[in-house]
Amino acid sequence: MIPTITAFERSPDGGRGLARDMQVRWALEEAGQPYDVRLVSFAAMKQPAHLARNPFGSIPTYEEGDLALFESGAIVLHIAVRYAGLLPDDANARARAVAWMFAAYSTVEPPILERATAVILERDAPWHDERLPLVDDRIRKRLGELSRHLGDSDWLDGDFSAGDLVMVGVLRRLQRSGLLNEFPNLAAYVARGEARPAFKRAFDAQLAVALAASNN
Amino acid sequence: MIPTITAFERSPDGGRGLARDMQVRWALEEAGQPYDVRLVSFAAMKQPAHLARNPFGSIPTYEEGDLALFESGAIVLHIAVRYAGLLPDDANARARAVAWMFAAYSTVEPPILERATAVILERDAPWHDERLPLVDDRIRKRLGELSRHLGDSDWLDGDFSAGDLVMVGVLRRLQRSGLLNEFPNLAAYVARGEARPAFKRAFDAQLAVALAASNN
Numbered sequence: 001m002i003p004t005i006t007a008f009e010r011s012p013d014g015g016r017g018l019a020r021d022m023q024v025r026w027a028l029e030e031a032g033q034p035y036d037v038r039l040v041s042f043a044a045m046k047q048p049a050h051l052a053r054n055p056f057g058s059i060p061t062y063e064e065g066d067l068a069l070f071e072s073g074a075i076v077l078h079i080a081v082r083y084a085g086l087l088p089d090d091a092n093a094r095a096r097a098v099a100w101m102f103a104a105y106s107t108v109e110p111p112i113l114e115r116a117t118a119v120i121l122e123r124d125a126p127w128h129d130e131r132l133p134l135v136d137d138r139i140r141k142r143l144g145e146l147s148r149h150l151g152d153s154d155w156l157d158g159d160f161s162a163g164d165l166v167m168v169g170v171l172r173r174l175q176r177s178g179l180l181n182e183f184p185n186l187a188a189y190v191a192r193g194e195a196r197p198a199f200k201r202a203f204d205a206q207l208a209v210a211l212a213a214s215n216n
Numbered sequence: 217m218i219p220t221i222t223a224f225e226r227s228p229d230g231g232r233g234l235a236r237d238m239q240v241r242w243a244l245e246e247a248g249q250p251y252d253v254r255l256v257s258f259a260a261m262k263q264p265a266h267l268a269r270n271p272f273g274s275i276p277t278y279e280e281g282d283l284a285l286f287e288s289g290a291i292v293l294h295i296a297v298r299y300a301g302l303l304p305d306d307a308n309a310r311a312r313a314v315a316w317m318f319a320a321y322s323t324v325e326p327p328i329l330e331r332a333t334a335v336i337l338e339r340d341a342p343w344h345d346e347r348l349p350l351v352d353d354r355i356r357k358r359l360g361e362l363s364r365h366l367g368d369s370d371w372l373d374g375d376f377s378a379g380d381l382v383m384v385g386v387l388r389r390l391q392r393s394g395l396l397n398e399f400p401n402l403a404a405y406v407a408r409g410e411a412r413p414a415f416k417r418a419f420d421a422q423l424a425v426a427l428a429a430s431n432n
Contacts (some may be wrong), residue, residue, distance in 0.1 A: 019370070051247045055365035056323050056358070067308040073322060091312050092283040099290035106289060106321040114333070122350070127343035134338070148270035151305035 002034050003064040005075075006050070007209060009039040015210025016175070017203045021060040022171040025205055027076045027162065029198035039209065057125035067110040073105050074167060080162040087161055100156050100163025108146060109170045111138040116173065139179055147183040154192060168193030218250050219280040221291075222266070223425060225255040233419045233424025236288040237276040237386040241421055243292045245414035247299035250430050253427060282372070288408060289382060296378040303377055316372050316379025320386045327354040328389050340405065353397055363399040370408060384409030 005028075007021035021037075028035045044050055044056045051063040054070035062069040062078065069075050077098065080086035087094045115135045122128050146167075150156060155164045171190050174180045180187045193199060221244075223237035225388040237253075244251045260266055261273045270286035278285040278294065285291050293314065296302035303310045331351045338344050362383075366372060371380045387406050390396045396403045409415055 051364075056319070066278045067311060069311055069315050071315045071318035073318035074311065077314060077318075078311050095283060095285055095290065095294050098293060099285050099287045102287040102289035102293075102321065103272070104286065105318065106325065107274075109322065110326050111327045114330050117354070119332070122347075125343070125347070127341070127347065131338075131341070131343065138333070145272045148267075198312065 002036055002066055003028070003062055004036040004038055006038050006040050006053075006061045007206065008059055009041045009044075009209075010213040011206070011210055013210075014214070015207040017206050018173055019059065019206070020169075022202060022206055023072045023166060024060045024062065024075050025202035026078070026169070026199050027079040027086060029197075029201045030085050030165065031079055032077070032085070033131060037205075037209070041060055059199045072169075073101055076162050076166060077181065083185075089157060093158060096157050097161035097163040100161070101166045104163070104167040104170045105171055106165065108142050109173075111135060111142060111213075112170060112173050115139060115177065136177070136179060139174070140182065143179065143183050143186060147186050150185050150189060152185065154189075160193075160196070161216075164189075164193060168199075217281055218252055219244070219278055220252040220254055221279075222254050222256050222269075222275045222277045222285050223422065224275055225257045225260075225425075226429040227422070227426055230430070231423040233422050234389055234391075235275065235422070236385075238418060238422055239288045239382060240276045240278065240291050240295070242381055242385070242415050242420035243295040243302060244379075245417045246301050246381065246412075247295055248301070249295070249299055253421075253425070288385075289317055292378050292382060293317060295320045302381065304374060309374060310371050313377035313379040316368060316377070320379070324358050324383065325386045325389075327351060327358060329384060331355060331393065332389065347367040352393070352395060355390070355393075356398065359395065359402060363402050366401050366405060368401065370405075376409075376412070380405075384415075 005021060005024050008019055011019045013019055025035070040050060040059060045059065050061070051057055053063070053068045056070070060070075060072055060075060062075040069078060076086075087097050115132070118128065118132060120137055155161065156167060157163065168190050171180060171186060180190065194203075221240050227235045229235055241251070254267060256275060261275065266277070267273055268431055269279070269284045272286070276288055276291060278291040285294060292302075298321060303313050331348070333350060334344065334351055338347075371377065372383060373379065384406050387396060387402060397407065
């Protein structure tokens with residue numbers, strides 16, 4: 001059975017692969033699993049049909065038979081448990097890979113989201129220029145901890161896993177901030193993720209949607 | 217084998233059960249699983265021995281034989297998979313319960329964390345009084361979506377699950393903000409979680425640590 005995911009009809013990132021369907025596409029590509037995509041408009045995301053699949057009215061969602069899922073982390077984990085290639089076989093190593101997924105979303109990403117919110121919603125606020133460096137320092141604290149853990153390893157814990165997939169996705173949101181370049185091993189880590197053939201296929205697929213939308 | 221978790225020697229919340237060991241204690245109590253606690257000071261959390269267990273230098277951690285885990289979400293999920301009582305038997309319902317765990321951490325909590333950060337780190341900033349209502353509105357948006365989904369159900373998706381446990385833990389961080397009372401069904405949902413015997417045992421255990429610390 002081929003799962004169906006949802007993605008933005010017109011992604012606000014213009015095809016930079018920062019919307020959360022990217023991680024789901026990437027996970028499916030790593031698993032070698034074909035998938036269908038249903039594009040949704042911002043208006044459609046707030047309608048009952050979509051809200052029944054995602055109560056927060058956003059993308060991605062994942063439908064497979066009578067299963068409907070939301071939250072990119074949960075979808076990636078579902079794919080990782082169901083198909084080979086994204087989690088180690090050893091039970092302890094699997095639990096640690098899942099820990100890195102949660103670490104990406106609940107420890108590393110919050111200050112990164114705070115920065116995105118500031119840049120989008122508070123850009124014209126009188127405090128923006130003075131406050132942004134404070135937020136950047138909170139991001140640096142997390143990046144420093146992550147950088148120290150990674151050291152000169154290729155991936156966070158042994159082989160590439162769903163934990164790396166999600167962490168690379170979170171770190172990619174810093175592309176335009178310049179912060180990642182302050183931690184060369186993290187910049188190299190993200191580049192290593194982006195060089196994976198499965199990443200490239202996923203990236204090209206979401207880029208094609210953005211290019212089609214911009215031609216409409 | 218009895219697992220060992222870590223918790224703050226002196227929790228900044230003074231025993232209100234808002235530190236992240238609370239969810240782990242609660243999950244273990246729901247599972248009926250005894251556990252040991254090792255208290256750590258803020259200085260010890262930044263030492264190599266603790267950083268080897270949690271690269272971000274915080275609590276909780278979870279040790280069980282040769283498994284060492286960090287991230288409360290990952291620990292709760294590990295407990296939920298290993299013991300009965302926190303996840304439904306049906307595979308699809310299990311995946312949805314996990315989706316609610318990710319939703320708690322990566323969709324509902326970020327603006328709540330942003331508020332906590334503002335109150336703690338930006339209280340004296342000249343913009344604080346003007347900015348806090350903007351953050352509160354971001355929280356209200358998420359609470360409104362969650363409230364609409366919950367409706368008059370007791371729990372987020374069928375019976376109580378690890379998804380509810382984590383979501384109640386996230387919402388409890390709003391206690392002093394007054395925001396939860398704007399959504400009576402969410403306030404009742406949190407109260408329903410807090411009324412569970414397993415919650416009470418976990419709460420009392422962390423409170424005992426705080427009271428002992430305040431007597432030293």
